[in-house]
Amino acid sequence: MKVGVLFSGGKDSTYAAYLAKKHGYAISCLVTIISENPTSYMFHIPSITKVQQQARVMKIPLLIQKTKGEKERELKDLEKIIQKAKNDYKIRGIITGAVDSAYQASRVQKICDSLNLDCFNPLWQKDQLELLKDIVENNFEVIITGVFAYPLNETWLGKKIDEKYIKEITKFFEKYKISPSGEGGETESFVLSCPLFHRSLQVVDRKITGKQNSWTMEIKIK
């Protein structure tokens, strides 16, 4: 079955895409929304323009839709680009990396239903530490590009998700109730390498901005 992946460049949507391919689905296109609203409930923002480089190393066509990020307008824009993916690539389903957000998942479900597409959420309700472990075990190289919760700070930016990171974030989870995989928006990640990539990406420059417990790292990659 041909499918499209709602792709943000972060670990969840990339891992969902990986699982889809492993189960025999043909990923015909990646669908990315670029929101101008930094507090969007729907979409992951940091480093999103880098998805073009990720799509290139995956050799998968990328459809980008810009949105102003107003709540319901965002959904119209998402529906428009999924409709285009259906028309242009004859996809029959959409894959998402939704883990626990009923807000995000239900809106994508409604759009898929109205367009007569099946909707696949292979990470839905997955234990977050299990998710991080799976990502490490399946040779994903993922770095943290944003932190947005106390007591996380700029020292977390650029950290690689590995066994050491999992131990560290587990302690924060136990003490501060920070979601280990950042499901509550505590962290944002970027995938530099995984089995879907034909070559690894490298960070050649970084620009860190933020204050207190809200920091982002814009990266240049090659």
Add this chain to the structure above:
Amino acid sequence: MILLISINKISFHYYEFVKPVEDILRRNNICFQTTQYNDINQKILDKADKIIICGTSLKDNSFVEEITKFEWLKKFDKPVLGICGGMHLLGLVFNGELRKAQEIGLKTIKYKKEFFGFKDDIEVYELHNYYAKSEEFEVIAESEKCIQAVKHKHKPFYAVLFHPEVRNKKLIENFAKN
């Protein structure tokens, strides 16, 4: 042993509709076995102490065309919990029908009486285009649009239209343990 029945025809939906139920049982150290509905046989049914029939996606609903494969439910007397598509098929097996009613996302439902530890108004996660109406089931909870929880009038068979594996996981724990 709890028997989890998958009604997904598309196996990739396992991760979304069956694994979350398995994870709840696993976290509670409850022994279970998962079987696809086409592979159910008497030996498996004899081993099961209880059954949970998991849900499926909005489009992956071809089990409705094969409802005769669930005729064994008429002779089965141990506790059964149907979730969403599981509620649909329980209704159909027991002379009911499917009626159109779409609900997707978080909604509030109202219990008329206590149901596996839940009562009054509760927020649930919904994902369905239909609900089942059968005269053989007592209605236990409703949303603004339709029936949400039922109990068979003579058998220990229960069903919910919403997804307790997403919100209200305790309902599955309580069914499995008590």
